[in-house]
Amino acid sequence: MAAPVYQAPPMPTDAEIARDVRREKRGRIGGRGALYLAATAFALFAALPFAWMLLTVFKQNSDLYDPNLNPFLYNDPPTLQNIGYLFAQTEYATFIRNTLLVAVLVVVITLLAAVPAAYSLTRLAGRWGESLGIAIFLVYLVPPTLLFIPLSRVVADLGLRNSVWSLVVVYPSFTIPFCTWLLMGFFKSIPWDIEEQAMIDGYSRIGAIWRTVLPISIPGLLTVVVFSFALTMHEFVYALAFVTSSAQKTVSIGVTTELIRGDVYFWQSLMAAAALVAIPIALLYNAFLDRFIAGFTMGAVKG
Amino acid sequence: MAVVEVRGLTKRFDGTGAAAVDGIDIASRDGEFLVLLGPSGCGKTTLLRMIGGLEPPTAGDILIGGRVVTDLPPRARQIAMVFQSYALYPHMSVKDNIAFPLKAANMPKAAQQERIAWAAGILGIDHLLGRKPRQLSGGQRQRVALARALVREPNVFLLDEPLSNLDAQRRASARDELQQFQRRVATTTIYVTHDQVEAMGMGDRIAVMEQGHIRQLGPPQEIYDEPADTFVATFVGSPPMNLVPDPAAGDLLGFRPEHFQPAAADGVNGAARFPFHVHRMEYLGAERLLYGEVGEAKVIARFPVTVPIPVEPGATAEFAVPLRHLKRFDAKTGLRRPARSVS
Structure with missing residues (x-):
């Protein structure tokens, strides 16, 4: 050929x-x-x-429930009644107060636990750190729908049944593992040299962490804050299982239990309740969107 | 300004295995530029980190300015260190980077400004103060790191291969700047490098290290001309010292490539003669290297371009080394023997 x-x-x-x-x-x-x-x-x-x-x-009942009307338009004039109903007839303000209380406390607890944990796993635990970090992350994967059964016993023993404080105790059990793993990715990406330099320059180890590691990890810390905050806001299973009295409910269970009575849905008020919570969170997310994405991808690549 | 001294300093990692630093005794002189030179893994960086307080020693003592600092944290030692990576704080401006050690010392704001301006002036980085480290070139980063080291007037500078991140051209001028800088501030400096050119060019004295030991301590010329053992002889110098067995005494004879020259026809006395079988010639611009063998031993001869080479690759010629340039080493221990005549 x-x-x-x-x-x-x-x-x-x-x-x-x-x-x-x-x-x-x-x-x-x-x-x-x-x-x-x-x-x-x-x-x-x-x-x-x-x-x-x-x-x-903002729709009136007569508008919402008439199938002959165009659902995308206001056929009757818009109304604020539904929002009024939410605040007058339910304890929505209390729900929000409870939710914020839980969310802020959970964020604080998560930071207080996850930052030192992630730091010691990456810097001080040697070669076991990585495996321990993954093991901790695996805890996060156990579904709450299973965990609430043993946890209800814990909550009862602590005397926190039917109290918003039960959620403050329980939520960190899933925010801390995830956030520890997330922060490990951040801390790992910071060269040791920088901390050692800070120690040479005149600070103790704690001082060096405070002035170099934490400021450099701000995207990670913000991610932890937003993640824990949002997760706490929308958590449903634990809140439903551990809290029954209206005065102790969070938004996620409060509105669904108070505004769905039997098979009657108070749609407009439900939507109002959701919107009032969703909009601030959406704005919060957007403000930190870039850093948030950086946080997650960094954790994903380097963790 | 202070003298750094270590006594019987030892470091073992994980408590087992060979010591990274094995019972070292060394003392700097006040204001000296002392270079720790050695191949990677010889313990030079570990030694430096122990002096800096970043690594706790397994045994031995460290003294700075006559004070035992072995158990003191880095911040209590009044030292400054420049890392290989420069370790600038990425989230701070150049100015804040330089101010960092001053803030740590709680210096008043006005005094801080003064010191920053002074240090920035010495290193010529006044115009960079507002930038972030990522906006700087390698050479600029190095100067910022030096300014930060300088700013609080430490007792000792510890420098860990500060030039290795620069490209070759920039490195030559940085060497010069660094040495001038050190002369100017006259602060005791301990400089770690694996680059013998840096060591020879900058050091007042060089400590050649290998496997956790100091093989030789002395001024560059002494290290080069009078190596204490075969390790120093072959580590320092490029190409290294030739080592040829002396069958008569069972020793090794060492000589530098530049001293290995064609024997004069009339056979001058006072030179050791060797039959040199040439394999290959390497042309390096300013000089040429002849690669070949004397007996079994590989030997290199170096010629400036101004000197004609009388021998072709493949041929054997009579070469000689002046006796005063011939060094004698114990074949077993590698240690230098006192000079004696060779015929």
Whole structure:
């Protein structure tokens, strides 16, 4: 068999080059267009429930429950009644107060536990640190729907049944493992040199951590704050299992138990309750979005 | 300004295995530029870290300015250290980086400003004070690290391969700057490097280390001309000292490549002669290296380009070394023997 003879392809003419450039440009514009189309579709998909929620908040009953009316429009004038009902007829303000109390305390407890834990696992525990960190993370994977059974015993023994404080005790059991693992990724990415330099420059180890490791880890710390806060806000199973009296409920169980009576749903007030909590959290997330993403990807890559 | 002294300093990691630093005794002189030179893993960085207080010694004592600091934390030792990575604080501006040790010492704000301006002036980084470390080049980072080390006037500078992150061109000028800087502030400096050019070029004295021991301590010229053993002889110098067995005495004869030259035709007295079988010539611009063998031993000869080479690769020629450049080592221990004549 004769060896194939290599023939150089003919040089493209100017016209051909111009055509290729045009095609390439068109292809790029086409690609961009498709990307934006897909992004818009996703954005609409994600925003629809939110829009529906906001739309529903201000609807009157006669408007909402008439199937002949266009559901995307206000056929009757919008009303603030539903929000009024929420505050007048339920203990929504108490729910919010309870939720904030729990969330802030859980965030503080999580930081107080996860920061030293992650630091010692990455810096002081030697080669066991990594495995221990993963083991701690695995604890996070046990579902609350199973854990609430043994935990109810713990809560009872602590005398915290039917108290918002039971949640303050229980929630860190899943925020701490995850946040410890997350922070380990951050601390690992900080060179030892920097801490040692701070110790040479005149600080104790604690001082060095406070002035170098923590400031450098701010994206990670923010991630921990937002993550713990949001998780606490929307947690349902434990709250339902451990708290029964209205005065002790958090938003997530408060509105669903108080505004769904039998098979009667107070849709507008439910939506109002959700919106009033969701909007501040959405703003909070957005304010730190970049750092939040950095936090998660860093944990994912380096952890 | 202070003298650094270590006595019987030993470090074992994990309590087992060979010692990283094995009973070292060494004392600097006041204001001296002392270089710890050795291959990687010889214990030089461990020794430096123990002096800095970052590594607790297994045994022995460390004295700075006559005071035992063995058990003191780094912050109590009045030292400054520049790491290989420079370890600038990435979240602070250059100014805050330099101010950091001053803040640690609770210096009043006005005095801080003064010191920062002074240190920045010495290192020529006044215009960089507002930048963040990531906006600096390698050379600028190094100067910031030096300024931060300088700013609180420490007793001792500890430098851990501060030039190894610079490219070759920049390194030569940085060497010069660093030495001038040290002369100017006249602070005792302990400098760790594996680069003999840095050691030879900057050190007042060099301590050559190997496997946790100091093989030789002396000024660069003494290290080069009068190596204490075969390790120092072959580690310092590029290409290294040639070692050829002397069958008569059972010793090793050492000589530098530049002293290994074609024997004069008339056979001058006072030179040891060797038949040199040349394999290969390497042209390096300013000089040429001849690679070959004397007996079984590999030997290198070095010629400046200004000198013609009388021998072709593949041939054997008579080469000689002036006796005063011939060093004699014990073949077993590698230690230097007192000079005696060779015929």
